[in-house]
Amino acid sequence: xxxxxxxxxxxxxxxxxxxxxxxxxxxxxxxxxxxxxxxxxxxxxxxxxxxxxxxxxxxxxxxxxxxxxxxxxxxxxxxxxxxxxxxxxxxxxxxxxxxxxxxxxxxxxxxxxxxxxxxxxxxxxxxxxxxxxxxxxxxxxxxxxxxxxxxxxxxxxxxxxxxxxxxxxxxxxxxxx
Amino acid sequence: xxxxxxxxxxxxxxxxxxxxxxxxxxxxxxxxxxxxxxxxxxxxxxxxxxxxxxxxxxxxxxxxxxxxxxxxxxxxxxxxxxxxxxxxxxxxxxxxxxxxxxxxxxxxxxxxxxxxxxxxxxxxxxxxxxxxxxxxxxxxxxxxxxxxxxxxxxxxxxxxxxxxxxxxxxxxxxxxxxxxxxxxxxxxxxxxxxxxxxxxxxxxxxxxxxxxxxxxxxxxxxxxxxxxxxxxxxxxxxxxxxxxxxxxxxxxxxxxxxxxxxxxxxxxxxxxxxxxxxxxxxxxxxxxxxxxxxxxxxxxxxxxxxxxxxxxxxxxxxxxxxxxxxxxxxxxxxxxxxxxxxxxxxxxxxxxxxxxxxxxxxxxxxxxxxxxxxxxxxxxxxxxxxxxxxxxxxxxxxxxxxxxxxxx
Numbered sequence: 001x002x003x004x005x006x007x008x009x010x011x012x013x014x015x016x017x018x019x020x021x022x023x024x025x026x027x028x029x030x031x032x033x034x035x036x037x038x039x040x041x042x043x044x045x046x047x048x049x050x051x052x053x054x055x056x057x058x059x060x061x062x063x064x065x066x067x068x069x070x071x072x073x074x075x076x077x078x079x080x081x082x083x084x085x086x087x088x089x090x091x092x093x094x095x096x097x098x099x100x101x102x103x104x105x106x107x108x109x110x111x112x113x114x115x116x117x118x119x120x121x122x123x124x125x126x127x128x129x130x131x132x133x134x135x136x137x138x139x140x141x142x143x144x145x146x147x148x149x150x151x152x153x154x155x156x157x158x159x160x161x162x163x164x165x166x167x168x169x170x171x172x173x174x175x176x177x
Numbered sequence: 178x179x180x181x182x183x184x185x186x187x188x189x190x191x192x193x194x195x196x197x198x199x200x201x202x203x204x205x206x207x208x209x210x211x212x213x214x215x216x217x218x219x220x221x222x223x224x225x226x227x228x229x230x231x232x233x234x235x236x237x238x239x240x241x242x243x244x245x246x247x248x249x250x251x252x253x254x255x256x257x258x259x260x261x262x263x264x265x266x267x268x269x270x271x272x273x274x275x276x277x278x279x280x281x282x283x284x285x286x287x288x289x290x291x292x293x294x295x296x297x298x299x300x301x302x303x304x305x306x307x308x309x310x311x312x313x314x315x316x317x318x319x320x321x322x323x324x325x326x327x328x329x330x331x332x333x334x335x336x337x338x339x340x341x342x343x344x345x346x347x348x349x350x351x352x353x354x355x356x357x358x359x360x361x362x363x364x365x366x367x368x369x370x371x372x373x374x375x376x377x378x379x380x381x382x383x384x385x386x387x388x389x390x391x392x393x394x395x396x397x398x399x400x401x402x403x404x405x406x407x408x409x410x411x412x413x414x415x416x417x418x419x420x421x422x423x424x425x426x427x428x429x430x431x432x433x434x435x436x437x438x439x440x441x442x443x444x445x446x447x448x449x450x451x452x453x454x455x456x457x458x459x460x461x462x463x464x465x466x467x468x469x470x471x472x473x474x475x476x477x478x479x480x481x482x483x484x485x486x487x488x489x490x491x492x493x494x495x496x497x498x499x500x501x502x503x504x505x506x507x508x509x510x511x512x513x514x515x516x517x518x519x520x521x522x523x524x525x526x527x528x529x530x531x532x533x534x535x536x537x538x539x540x541x542x543x544x545x546x547x548x549x550x551x552x553x554x555x556x557x558x559x560x561x562x563x564x565x566x567x568x569x570x571x572x573x574x575x576x577x578x579x580x581x582x583x584x585x
Contacts (some may be wrong), residue, residue, distance in 0.1 A: 032518045064547040099452035115403030118555040
């Protein structure tokens with residue numbers, strides 16, 4: 001059986017990506033079977049476009065897009081995570097771009113996926129990721145007047161005066177601020 | 178816009194030639210709290226801007242400070258028309274991260290509950306399309322059976338709307354005899370009611386004229402907009418998580434995935450109707466499989482995971498181990514393995530996904546809900562542009578927008 005007829009596997013995806021982008025992509029792993037990798041944030045659109053256009057890969061369904069905040073990872077505090085799905089071969093992948101929290105500019109995927117519009121607005125709303133080129137980047141779930149990004153880790157959920165709700169009680173050894 | 182209209186406006190008037198109409202936030206026809214600001218040219222919609230977030234409750238932030246079992250009640254409040262689907266979707270996510278394997282009987286019991294929830298959700302959606310097109314009686318016929326489904330939930334978990342049904346690893350208790358009895362009654366009586374509902378609507382000329390060609394979307398646009406579930410299938414894409422990524426032993430079952438062609442209101446209605454029949458068949462199959470179980474297998478209703486599954490109360494009072502586990506679980510002192518996992522189920526509205534990052538603590542480091550409603554609602558403007566206001570209402574109900582799922 002030729003490579004084209006074989007069902008798409010994580011190895012093929014990884015190999016294709018390596019052929020196209022060389023060693024610019026990194027940290028390939030497969031947590032719970034889903035191929036996961038990182039790209040430099042300048043490349044996010046190029047990677048998405050390549051995954052979309054390539055006739056073998058066909059990752060044409062954006063399942064989900066969200067951000068994660070890692071306050072202790074200096075220079076790459078915010079991760080924008082894309083979940084893509086190839087519906088033909090039924091393969092899912094996840095890829096991440098990391099950005100500095102002081103300059104959280106990431107290119108928008110709205111030109112490629114109409115669905116990215118609100119997903120990116122939500123991500124902006126909660127993490128302050130500035131999606132460059134987004135047609136309507138404003139808050140979506142929170143009030144417009146809000147001047148902070150509430151899902152960032154520096155905003156504690158509980159009342160700070162309560163010691164019984166300290167992070168220590170949640171297995172994280174003291175405050176994460 | 179035609180210059181003929183609004184001839185009463187004086188020349189050079191600064192008044193607009195279109196009317197701005199606020200549909201919502203609490204309009205009875207939206208069936209939920211969200212706003213659409215419509216620019217109307219007479220009866221036609223020129224543009225629509227949606228405002229959501231009125232009932233945003235910061236679930237993702239809350240989840241970062243809750244041990245796993247306390248997150249289940251949060252998921253209740255996503256799509257509150259089918260809470261058990263959200264609950265079980267969450268349990269499956271947690272089980273995937275923790276590597277818990279559930280017994281077959283638990284999977285089948287879950288399928289019964291999930292398919293009941295799907296029926297409850299679809300019957301509301303479809304009968305509301307009837308109400309919004311002026312046919313109230315279908316709603317009244319079917320509502321009786323949602324009541325019956327809620328009674329079955331009540332037998333199993335004690336509550337009706339926000340169910341908090343099941344636990345990580347299975348169910349908190351076995352199905353009672355009354356629950357099976359009510360399920361029997363449901364399986365016996367619902368087909369006739371659904372048939373009657375279909376007779377009233379499916380080939381009803383008025384209903385067809387009202388819904389065919391109303392708010393259509395092509396398969397390509399639907400995919401680009403991230404549609405999933407019945408709304409995507411109505412556009413002709415046979416994507417169903419139950420088939421693509423089987424969970425909870427769905428691969429043991431035989432069912433079809435109905436698809437439409439045009440993606441309009443009528444197709445969405447038909448797809449949901451067929452799915453209700455399929456759900457019924459799935460429930461019957463699961464029921465049979467459970468009936469055929471023998472011996473110990475026929476009594477099991479949870480996996481053996483003392484770290485995550487609360488011990489029986491009488492054991493807590495009599496055995497030290499059970500007391501320790503009980504304490505540790507309730508105080509949220511169980512540490513999870515590190516990892517990141519994406520798990521999704523076919524909820525009533527589409528792919529309900531959970532993106533769960535654990536840093537080895539006792540609560541999720543990050544939990545994101547992929548809420549199908551939120552994702553497909555952004556297509557609303559494209560769906561209703563140029564159509565009549567009354568069509569917009571029907572499109573909205575056929576999308577089955579649930580404010581809880583929209584806002585999280």
